[in-house]
Amino acid sequence: MTTTLPGGDFALADDLTLTRVGYGAMQLAGPHVFGPPADHDEALAVLSEVVELGITHIDTSDYYGPYVTNELIKEALYPYPESLHLVTKVGALRDAKGGWPSARSPLELRQAVYDNLTRLGLDALDVVNLRLGGFDRP
Numbered sequence: 001m002t003t004t005l006p007g008g009d010f011a012l013a014d015d016l017t018l019t020r021v022g023y024g025a026m027q028l029a030g031p032h033v034f035g036p037p038a039d040h041d042e043a044l045a046v047l048s049e050v051v052e053l054g055i056t057h058i059d060t061s062d063y064y065g066p067y068v069t070n071e072l073i074k075e076a077l078y079p080y081p082e083s084l085h086l087v088t089k090v091g092a093l094r095d096a097k098g099g100w101p102s103a104r105s106p107l108e109l110r111q112a113v114y115d116n117l118t119r120l121g122l123d124a125l126d127v128v129n130l131r132l133g134g135f136d137r138p
Contacts, residue, residue, distance in 0.1 A: 022057040023050040029065040034098040047076035066094040070119035091131035
Protein backbone atom coordinates (compact mmCIF):
# COMPACT_ATOMS: atom_id res chain seq x y z
CA MET A 1 0.00 0.00 0.00
CA THR A 2 1.68 3.21 -1.16
CA THR A 3 0.02 6.49 -0.33
CA THR A 4 0.76 10.12 -1.06
CA LEU A 5 2.66 11.41 1.93
CA PRO A 6 2.39 14.98 3.25
CA GLY A 7 5.12 17.28 2.01
CA GLY A 8 5.96 15.29 -1.09
CA ASP A 9 9.60 14.59 -1.86
CA PHE A 10 12.82 16.40 -0.98
CA ALA A 11 16.02 16.40 -3.06
CA LEU A 12 18.82 16.07 -0.54
CA ALA A 13 21.40 15.78 -3.34
CA ASP A 14 21.34 15.52 -7.12
CA ASP A 15 21.17 11.75 -6.82
CA LEU A 16 19.21 11.41 -3.56
CA THR A 17 15.51 12.21 -3.27
CA LEU A 18 13.62 11.28 -0.11
CA THR A 19 10.06 11.59 1.08
CA ARG A 20 9.77 14.55 3.46
CA VAL A 21 8.08 12.24 5.91
CA GLY A 22 10.55 9.70 7.23
CA TYR A 23 10.40 7.22 10.05
CA GLY A 24 12.38 7.77 13.25
CA ALA A 25 13.39 4.35 14.59
CA MET A 26 14.45 5.58 18.03
CA GLN A 27 11.34 4.34 19.83
CA LEU A 28 11.69 0.80 18.46
CA ALA A 29 14.10 0.10 21.30
CA GLY A 30 12.94 -0.51 24.86
CA PRO A 31 11.95 2.11 27.45
CA HIS A 32 14.20 5.18 27.44
CA VAL A 33 15.68 3.96 24.13
CA PHE A 34 17.50 1.21 26.00
CA GLY A 35 17.30 -2.54 25.54
CA PRO A 36 15.01 -4.61 23.34
CA PRO A 37 11.44 -3.67 22.45
CA ALA A 38 8.57 -5.00 24.54
CA ASP A 39 7.20 -6.75 21.44
CA HIS A 40 9.85 -7.82 18.94
CA ASP A 41 7.35 -8.97 16.29
CA GLU A 42 5.40 -5.72 16.51
CA ALA A 43 8.61 -3.73 15.98
CA LEU A 44 9.32 -5.75 12.83
CA ALA A 45 5.75 -5.21 11.62
CA VAL A 46 6.07 -1.44 12.13
CA LEU A 47 9.17 -1.37 9.94
CA SER A 48 7.46 -3.38 7.21
CA GLU A 49 4.51 -0.99 7.28
CA VAL A 50 6.86 2.00 6.95
CA VAL A 51 8.09 0.65 3.62
CA GLU A 52 4.57 -0.34 2.50
CA LEU A 53 3.41 3.24 3.12
CA GLY A 54 6.02 4.52 0.68
CA ILE A 55 8.32 6.18 3.21
CA THR A 56 11.77 6.25 1.62
CA HIS A 57 14.00 6.95 4.61
CA ILE A 58 14.43 5.64 8.11
CA ASP A 59 16.36 7.63 10.68
CA THR A 60 18.31 5.36 13.00
CA SER A 61 21.50 5.07 15.01
CA ASP A 62 23.59 2.26 16.39
CA TYR A 63 23.38 3.89 19.83
CA TYR A 64 19.62 3.35 20.01
CA GLY A 65 19.26 0.31 22.22
CA PRO A 66 22.29 0.21 21.83
CA TYR A 67 22.37 -1.68 18.55
CA VAL A 68 18.71 -2.69 18.82
CA THR A 69 17.14 -0.51 16.14
CA ASN A 70 19.75 -1.28 13.49
CA GLU A 71 19.44 -5.00 14.17
CA LEU A 72 15.64 -4.78 13.91
CA ILE A 73 15.85 -2.81 10.67
CA LYS A 74 18.14 -5.40 9.12
CA GLU A 75 15.99 -8.28 10.34
CA ALA A 76 12.78 -6.75 9.02
CA LEU A 77 13.89 -5.22 5.74
CA TYR A 78 17.15 -6.75 4.46
CA PRO A 79 17.71 -6.99 1.55
CA TYR A 80 16.57 -3.40 1.43
CA PRO A 81 14.26 -2.08 -1.28
CA GLU A 82 16.17 0.12 -3.73
CA SER A 83 13.95 3.08 -2.80
CA LEU A 84 14.80 2.87 0.93
CA HIS A 85 17.57 5.03 2.38
CA LEU A 86 18.89 4.59 5.90
CA VAL A 87 19.94 7.79 7.62
CA THR A 88 22.10 7.27 10.68
CA LYS A 89 23.95 9.38 13.17
CA VAL A 90 27.20 9.24 15.11
CA GLY A 91 28.74 11.20 17.95
CA ALA A 92 27.46 9.38 21.04
CA LEU A 93 27.51 5.99 22.73
CA ARG A 94 25.30 4.27 25.27
CA ASP A 95 26.85 3.23 28.53
CA ALA A 96 25.77 0.27 30.68
CA LYS A 97 23.41 2.49 32.70
CA GLY A 98 21.71 3.95 29.64
CA GLY A 99 23.66 7.23 29.65
CA TRP A 100 24.65 9.09 26.48
CA PRO A 101 28.40 9.84 26.64
CA SER A 102 29.81 11.71 23.66
CA ALA A 103 32.04 9.89 21.19
CA ARG A 104 33.42 12.48 18.79
CA SER A 105 37.11 11.74 18.35
CA PRO A 106 38.10 10.82 14.79
CA LEU A 107 38.64 7.21 15.86
CA GLU A 108 35.24 7.02 17.62
CA LEU A 109 33.42 8.60 14.66
CA ARG A 110 35.08 6.25 12.17
CA GLN A 111 34.26 3.24 14.36
CA ALA A 112 30.64 4.38 14.70
CA VAL A 113 30.27 4.53 10.91
CA TYR A 114 31.73 1.02 10.57
CA ASP A 115 29.47 -0.27 13.35
CA ASN A 116 26.38 1.16 11.61
CA LEU A 117 27.46 -0.36 8.29
CA THR A 118 28.04 -3.76 9.87
CA ARG A 119 24.80 -3.97 11.86
CA LEU A 120 22.72 -2.71 8.94
CA GLY A 121 24.46 -5.04 6.48
CA LEU A 122 25.52 -2.22 4.17
CA ASP A 123 28.65 -1.31 2.21
CA ALA A 124 27.82 2.41 2.20
CA LEU A 125 25.51 4.85 3.98
CA ASP A 126 23.56 7.52 2.10
CA VAL A 127 23.52 9.97 5.00
CA VAL A 128 25.44 10.14 8.28
CA ASN A 129 24.56 12.94 10.71
CA LEU A 130 26.94 14.11 13.42
CA ARG A 131 25.17 14.44 16.77
CA LEU A 132 26.46 17.44 18.70
CA GLY A 133 25.29 19.06 21.90
CA GLY A 134 24.39 17.67 25.27
CA PHE A 135 24.02 13.97 25.77
CA ASP A 136 21.93 13.86 28.92
CA ARG A 137 19.18 12.62 26.60
CA PRO A 138 18.94 11.80 22.89
